[in-house]
Amino acid sequence: MARILVQEALFDMATESAALTAGRTDIGGVASFLGVCRGDDALAAMVLEHYPGMTERALGRIAAEAEARWPLTGCTVIHRVGRILPGEPIVLVLTASAHRAAALESCAFLIDWLKTKAPFWKREEFADGDARWVAAKNEDDAAAARWSVKNI
Amino acid sequence: MRILYFAWLRQKIGVAEEEVTPPAEVLDIAGLRDWLATRSPGHAAAFADAKQIRAAVNQDFATPDHPIVAGDEIAFFPPVTGG
Numbered sequence: 001m002a003r004i005l006v007q008e009a010l011f012d013m014a015t016e017s018a019a020l021t022a023g024r025t026d027i028g029g030v031a032s033f034l035g036v037c038r039g040d041d042a043l044a045a046m047v048l049e050h051y052p053g054m055t056e057r058a059l060g061r062i063a064a065e066a067e068a069r070w071p072l073t074g075c076t077v078i079h080r081v082g083r084i085l086p087g088e089p090i091v092l093v094l095t096a097s098a099h100r101a102a103a104l105e106s107c108a109f110l111i112d113w114l115k116t117k118a119p120f121w122k123r124e125e126f127a128d129g130d131a132r133w134v135a136a137k138n139e140d141d142a143a144a145a146r147w148s149v150k151n152i
Numbered sequence: 153m154r155i156l157y158f159a160w161l162r163q164k165i166g167v168a169e170e171e172v173t174p175p176a177e178v179l180d181i182a183g184l185r186d187w188l189a190t191r192s193p194g195h196a197a198a199f200a201d202a203k204q205i206r207a208a209v210n211q212d213f214a215t216p217d218h219p220i221v222a223g224d225e226i227a228f229f230p231p232v233t234g235g
Contacts, residue, residue, distance in 0.1 A: 035235055048234070049159055051227060054211035079234060091235055111235055119208070119227075120234025121159035133160045136231030 002063035002075035006055050008082040013092055020074045020094050027073050029100040031107035033093040039086030042127040048081040048090070051119035055079075058118040066095070066110050070102040077110060079120065109147045116144040153222055155188065157198070158229035161205070164198035173222075181207045182216035184226065204230055 003020075005011070013034055021027050037046050063075055074096030084090055093110045097103040122134040156169045178187050185207070189199035199205060207214045208227040220226060 050234070051156070051158060051208070051211070051229070054208055054227070057211055115235035116232065117213070118234050119158070119229065119232055121230060122233045123159070133230065134233045136233050140235075 002060070002067065002077060004056060004059045004063060004076075005078045006050065006052075006059070006081060007078065008080060011078045011080070011089065011092060013089070013094075016076050016078065016092060017094060020076055020096055024073070024096075026098060027096045028098045029103045030074070030094060030096045031100070031103035032095075033091075033107050033111045034089055035091035035111070037084045037086050037088050037090055043086055043124055044127045045086075045125045046084045046090070047123045047125060048079075048084060049121045049123065050079075050081050054119050059114065062110060062113045062117060065113070066106045069109070070095075070097060070106040072097050072102065072106055075106075075110075077114070079114070079118070081120070112140075112143040112147060115140045153220070154225045155184075156225065156227040158227065160230060161198045161228050165192070165194045178220070180216065180220060181209070181214055181218045181226070184220055185216070185228065188228075199228075206231055 017030060020030060059077055063077055066072065066075060072095055076094040078092045080090055093107050095103045095107040123131055124134060125131045153172055153174065154169060155172055157165050162168050174184055174187050178184050185199055185205060189196050206229055209218055209220060210225050
């Protein structure tokens with residue numbers, strides 16, 4: 001059962017990683033992805049909007065899909081919402097398994113699917129007061145599509 | 153029927169949600185989208201480019217031909233950009 005959190009608060013990757021492995025002797029590897037807010041083009045902040053209820057449901061489904069495809073012994077997905085400053089973390093994916101391949105592959109799968117199948121929207125706020133919604137990227141769709149069942 | 157809007161659709165329409173009763177001939181997401189677009193200039197602007205609109209029915213992603221019934225929670229939003 002994955003640990004899934006959608007929250008405004010900062011999280012700590014080391015704490016989450018330690019919690020995932022605490023007291024366990026069946027974990028041979030933990031893979032991680034930490035998404036961080038870049039400060040390109042005088043970005044002042046990134047504001048993450050989401051669809052409460054559907055977000056948790058979508059993340060749960062994506063994690064369940066990962067657990068069905070790989071023999072995971074642990075999984076944590078934390079996605080922040082609200083106002084995020086450059087340099088702050090946005091999203092954390094941790095996957096644990098007996099062996100590295102399952103941990104590494106499922107971690108990549110989770111972030112690729114999360115980007116295209118969970119209801120979050122990013123708005124960039126700039127130092128000059130300008131703001132714009134981030135457009136979806138074709139390469140994100142392509143990254144998600146490489147995990148379609150026929151490619152497994 | 154409860155309609156939710158997110159991101160720039162919410163901004164263009166000016167509300168995050170509204171309760172509507174579409175006419176009986178509105179049977180699916182595409183029909184609802186076209187009917188909602190007639191409700192105000194803001195709605196028309198929000199729904200102007202159908203390719204940029206995604207939808208969910210009862211918190212699951214739904215295609216334009218997905219049927220709708222009274223009591224559904226329906227959301228319209230742009231392609232997602234999380235992660």
